[in-house]
Amino acid sequence: MLMMVLGGMQAVLGLALLTNSVAIATAIWGEADASTPCCTTPGEAHSGIIVCAGLLVLAVAAWGVTTALKFPTRHLNLRVSAFAYGWTALPFTLAFFKVAPVLGLVWLVPAILAIVRPNQPESRAWFDHQPT
Numbered sequence: 001m002l003m004m005v006l007g008g009m010q011a012v013l014g015l016a017l018l019t020n021s022v023a024i025a026t027a028i029w030g031e032a033d034a035s036t037p038c039c040t041t042p043g044e045a046h047s048g049i050i051v052c053a054g055l056l057v058l059a060v061a062a063w064g065v066t067t068a069l070k071f072p073t074r075h076l077n078l079r080v081s082a083f084a085y086g087w088t089a090l091p092f093t094l095a096f097f098k099v100a101p102v103l104g105l106v107w108l109v110p111a112i113l114a115i116v117r118p119n120q121p122e123s124r125a126w127f128d129h130q131p132t
Contacts, residue, residue: 002117003082006089006110007064010057013095017054021047060088079118079127086114 017024026043028050067081089111097104117123 001068002110002113003064003068003085006085006107006114007061007068009096009107010061010064010089010092013092013099014054014057014061017050017057021050021054024050057092060085060092064089074127076127079123082118083115086111086116086118089114 022043025046026041029042029046031041031043063081064085067078067085070078071082089107093104093108093111096107
């Protein structure tokens with residue numbers, strides 16, 4: 001459940017990056033001035049970077065949701081995938097904190113839990129059990 005929530009929040013962030021790429025790039029790189037070439041603003045010129053970042057965020061979100069959906073199989077590598085996903089999800093705290101500080105704090109708690117939970121003894125025991 002935790003990884004589904006994290007993946008869903010990441011998917012929303014990725015979609016926001018994709019749909020508002022020019023506005024976000026303009027906010028980062030600024031408006032056009034006298035040194036910019038005709039017909040292109042810095043936001044339009046750098047919007048591809050924002051789109052690439054949005055696609056990367058969506059790929060990480062898909063990884064988390066896919067791992068969460070495969071949990072009932074109890075495959076041992078899923079525990080490792082969940083642990084790695086937790087460490088990957090942690091840097092997204094900064095992105096959410098830049099958007100809204102409350103979102104950054106809300107994201108931090110599940111991201112830390114995604115790191116800690118797969119490494120606890122009861123989680124290890126659950127994944128070590130081989131279904132018959």
